[in-house]
Amino acid sequence: MLHLRQRIFSHILSSSSTSTSAISPLHRLISAAVVPIFPSQGFAVGEYLVDNFLRALQRSSYLLSSDLDKVINPNVVFLRECGLGDCDIAKLCIRVPRMLTANPDRVRAMAAHAERLGVPRGSGMFMIALQAVAFLSEEKITAKVDYLKNTFSWSDAEVALALSKAPMLLRRSKDILQCRFEFLVSEVGLEPAYIAHRPVMLYYSLEERLKPRCYVLKFIKQNGLVNHDPSFSGALTRTEKDFMEMYICPHKEAAPHLAQDYATACKGEVPTNFRFT
Template structure:
């Protein structure tokens, strides 16, 4: 019977296994209810089971076995492994899950795991969705409250895909206090003019907007408003994201750095931050490189950048520098019949830029497309080296 059980579990955890799960579950159930294999049930070697059946490394098994010292038989772990295989988890998936949450092997399939899966299925999750959730939720998957919690997050975030993205950013998502923290924060953000879709876009990259103390969230909103970005405006979500990890002192320091780097007055830095709050997230190195390029190479004035701060968001190598080279080349060779600004050029999509500024000059400048592509890789083509 022991050899039979090992054979069945081995086939279940094999990636190439295509056998039906239900008959195997019945087989495992039958073997579990059979008379004990050994007259000494305590002889069950948990560490060896974790290595040879679950696929854990020896160090992983040694660590995990300390949480499974009470296991006296492979019957329940076998049933759990069969259940996980039925959800579509591969052998590698199961090994990772068991290493993270060894006590999953002690969960009752009929009383815990099956009801959870049934509840998740009722929410519209597929078997593959549930398998991904098992791999990410770890110990929380053993809590039947996961169903009601997920139901709330699906409504708030709009999709299971968005929920998984948030869960990856914050593995403790399923432990957050819904009634005292998450729901009050969501209600307050709605009162600030954010719809659920905007809340999702804000909170997936910045989970603390949902998880932190509601008073702290109110302070963040007040801070965003002091930057000159009122509730209900298009930039409000970006402003909240920008101030989420900054206190008043750090914001003041960053604003002063922007003023000195871009030679802005108080009014100009206020305009720039209000138009593009993510400026507060930019690194000093990033800001320095762009200021040097825009002032030294392009020759724009500080006020020009203040009123178009989004220009600082574009990649130097992938967009700003190569498009500047193209515009300058076209102007110097009399191929541009209008006064096109760099800002207008960098805002174009790649497709539109090529169609409007590269393709029309194939005959007059046959190497322009190749030179532009080379410049986008960070190299300087000969034809773009101006004096």
């Protein structure tokens, strides 16, 4: 591992400009994103990010063989112009290793696709949108958009809104999305338009998140443990700790089995107390 790391930095340093003021964008990127201490190289970076960078290299060795001046550096410069910081670019590189080694014209085309999803450059969501459309053809993106419209009964405006808030829907399996959507409509009772405004709900696992939390909310409502209708979207997006503190712990005396039933439901089983008529 150490030998590979030394090779990485030797490659980077051997490409350095002779001018001390002209630091390559890639050099600054690696300095910000990778790196344990290498006394012989004269700089330090974080151990955790080196490991992640090496994972990216395992997926795409072209990171070390691609032309720095004609390919990688122009891509880094362009991504910066899109509002991404060095750490953002490093994360993108880890998730989509070919992003930096692709033809710069192709990277620009991907950025244009991301913008057409309704995610402007410079926004906090742009990196995610770029990841979502990376190396997807125009035809595949159009096909997925049509699928969302036809399967979820979303209008053009609703599809555009959903993708601007949750661009990774483009990467989710059609079958998985359909199962989650049908559960939200048939079991939770949500309207398609409501889901379009809160599309991140479709990111969550059906068995590990959607069903268990739905069952808990139904239980506390049907048993009169709350005097209002709890927001499912609000409950869904809470951390596990917050969900327990807000929806389960307050009822440990009235429903001492609730915590165990919830844990059981998270394993894919349906406790007797959660079998509603």
